[in-house]
Amino acid sequence: MTRTLRMLAVTFWLQLKLLTVSAFTGILQIVYPLFFATTAFLVYRQNGDPAALVYAGLGSAVMGTWSAIATTASSALQFARWQGILELLVAAPTPFALVLVPITTAMATTGLYSLVATLVWGRVLFGIEVPVGNPLLFSAGLLMTVLAIAMFGFLLSVAVARYRTAWAMGNMLEYPGWLLCGFLVPLALFPTWVQWVSWALPPTWGMDAMRAAAAGESPWFDLTMCVALGTAYASVAALLSGVVLRSARRHATLSLT
Amino acid sequence: MPVIEADDLGRSYVTTTGILRRRRTTVEAVRGVSFQVGEGELFGLLGPNGAGKTTTIKMLMTLLLPTAGLARVLGYDVVEEPREVRRRVGYVFGGDRGLYDRLSARDNLRYFGELYGVPPHEQRRRIDELLDLVGLRGREGERVEGYSRGMRQRLHIARGLVHDPAVLFLDEPTIGIDPVGARELRGLIGDLKAAGKTVLLTTHYMFEADELCDQIAVIRSGTIVARGTPSELKAAVSGGHVLEVEAYGVRPDVVTAVRGVPGVRSVSIEDQGRSQLLLVQVDHGVEVAPGVLALLAGTNVGRVITRQPTLEDAYVELVGQTESTESVG
Numbered sequence: 001m002t003r004t005l006r007m008l009a010v011t012f013w014l015q016l017k018l019l020t021v022s023a024f025t026g027i028l029q030i031v032y033p034l035f036f037a038t039t040a041f042l043v044y045r046q047n048g049d050p051a052a053l054v055y056a057g058l059g060s061a062v063m064g065t066w067s068a069i070a071t072t073a074s075s076a077l078q079f080a081r082w083q084g085i086l087e088l089l090v091a092a093p094t095p096f097a098l099v100l101v102p103i104t105t106a107m108a109t110t111g112l113y114s115l116v117a118t119l120v121w122g123r124v125l126f127g128i129e130v131p132v133g134n135p136l137l138f139s140a141g142l143l144m145t146v147l148a149i150a151m152f153g154f155l156l157s158v159a160v161a162r163y164r165t166a167w168a169m170g171n172m173l174e175y176p177g178w179l180l181c182g183f184l185v186p187l188a189l190f191p192t193w194v195q196w197v198s199w200a201l202p203p204t205w206g207m208d209a210m211r212a213a214a215a216g217e218s219p220w221f222d223l224t225m226c227v228a229l230g231t232a233y234a235s236v237a238a239l240l241s242g243v244v245l246r247s248a249r250r251h252a253t254l255s256l257t
Numbered sequence: 258m259p260v261i262e263a264d265d266l267g268r269s270y271v272t273t274t275g276i277l278r279r280r281r282t283t284v285e286a287v288r289g290v291s292f293q294v295g296e297g298e299l300f301g302l303l304g305p306n307g308a309g310k311t312t313t314i315k316m317l318m319t320l321l322l323p324t325a326g327l328a329r330v331l332g333y334d335v336v337e338e339p340r341e342v343r344r345r346v347g348y349v350f351g352g353d354r355g356l357y358d359r360l361s362a363r364d365n366l367r368y369f370g371e372l373y374g375v376p377p378h379e380q381r382r383r384i385d386e387l388l389d390l391v392g393l394r395g396r397e398g399e400r401v402e403g404y405s406r407g408m409r410q411r412l413h414i415a416r417g418l419v420h421d422p423a424v425l426f427l428d429e430p431t432i433g434i435d436p437v438g439a440r441e442l443r444g445l446i447g448d449l450k451a452a453g454k455t456v457l458l459t460t461h462y463m464f465e466a467d468e469l470c471d472q473i474a475v476i477r478s479g480t481i482v483a484r485g486t487p488s489e490l491k492a493a494v495s496g497g498h499v500l501e502v503e504a505y506g507v508r509p510d511v512v513t514a515v516r517g518v519p520g521v522r523s524v525s526i527e528d529q530g531r532s533q534l535l536l537v538q539v540d541h542g543v544e545v546a547p548g549v550l551a552l553l554a555g556t557n558v559g560r561v562i563t564r565q566p567t568l569e570d571a572y573v574e575l576v577g578q579t580e581s582t583e584s585v586g
Contacts, residue, residue, distance in 0.1 A: 003374060003376070006371070006377065007371040007372065007374070010367065010368075010371045011368060011371055011372070014357075014360060014364055014367065014368050017359075017360065017364065018357055018359050018360055021359050021360075021400075022359055082354075083354050083355065083356075083357075083358075084350065084352075084354035084355040085354075085355060085356070085357065087315075087320050087348075088348065088355055088369070088416075089372070090320060091318055091319065091320060091343055091346075091348050092343060092369065092372035092373055093340050093343040093344040093372075093373060093374065094371075094372045094373075094374070099372060246322070249319070249320060249321055249322045250322045252270060252321055254320055255320075
């Protein structure tokens, strides 16, 4: 158990290092969320409603985290496949699920940066003060949302290990995710069937929990749903990883050749 | 008990072509390969590109499921007990891939040390030893992206040894490395054998196999066509001799005609820039030079020599009879 925890911690740290040492990647991670947040602030500022700006401020903060994970979780494993590293990760005796968790968690950590940076950006440049009624529960919501998105990325990664072109799914999910998770547009504006899809996504509940905690309301139900769904995604990914890996070995999809 | 055991091992792939009318084709990459490797032995799997060497190694490494036959490593079935196999084997392939470029050599080794469950107190000592072994001491803190190809390959070997495996699979480890680097690497592989590791090496460099391997299996189109020690393989063709003819602009129909000369076992042609080298394997006691030179009458001919066969000649003779069957490497 201790050895597993150490393995998770060390590989998480090295994956984080891998994500942050490149100047160009770093700049992208800094600039991208701020660019999207700025666009959202400029749009929402037009109707002059401070509440709408707070809505956008919170939504665009989580939006960056979603983008960081939805796109990079799938492309990172594809990159590992190109580099021949995916086979080496599979060839190690550590269960593949445990190999993937630090990778997606490291991505979520860079996403956490974008979340905080966007909140600071909104406050400094646009004067958007997000009133936080319950700071403790707000922080819990924030962390749970990031972790739940990481678990979603974990599930995506498992698919990428099996299918050589599944990385495209990450890119495909980025923008629909912004809408489906209610980051920028209230879900009530969508047809009912869209709301059902949204409820199946853990960030929707995390976002609601953060909004509730910020407004001083009880976030417990949303928080519980976020944790439950995140755990469900992680469990499905862990269970699938064994089956998926065997299928990848059968269909020879771990490498490009 | 053999350390590596392949028994009638086979692997086929299904490929599809077309968009609307998809056609499925089954490609036999490995067809009934059988061999055994004893403890501490350095076993070479030789063959041209696409012969099935890498596919065989990947099945033994548990990265691919065989579609036929069975394989065991240290007594563990590669299909049923993959984790037991993975704990005990190391895998190194050639080329510049297989490393985290943006991490240092030490971090790469730490990463895989953790994945292989090397205890922390052992890890530092082991990594230091490996850095010494592969000659990267002093450069271990630098990012891998700045390494030369030879340094990367040496680091790759260190990565494959980080958990001190009993068995090492080396898949064309010297490919693309300059002669000096390749020689150093061969020295390193020799040291591993001396340290008691069981090594399965794939290569298509004959001198490498001749220098390093205890046993060699020659694989062609997914089938083992010959097996033995380097000396035994050379002896298989040593009953004859090799006629080497340097020529300029040899036509394909002439090569075909040379194959038909009585006493000629096989013919291959090597492009040497402006000239070509016609290599004719000849039966013992048969003189074919006049007949071959007569066929080359309209061609400019340079040096003509007769010599004893090398392992490379044995290899060329064994794999030279090209087959039209499809194969995957």
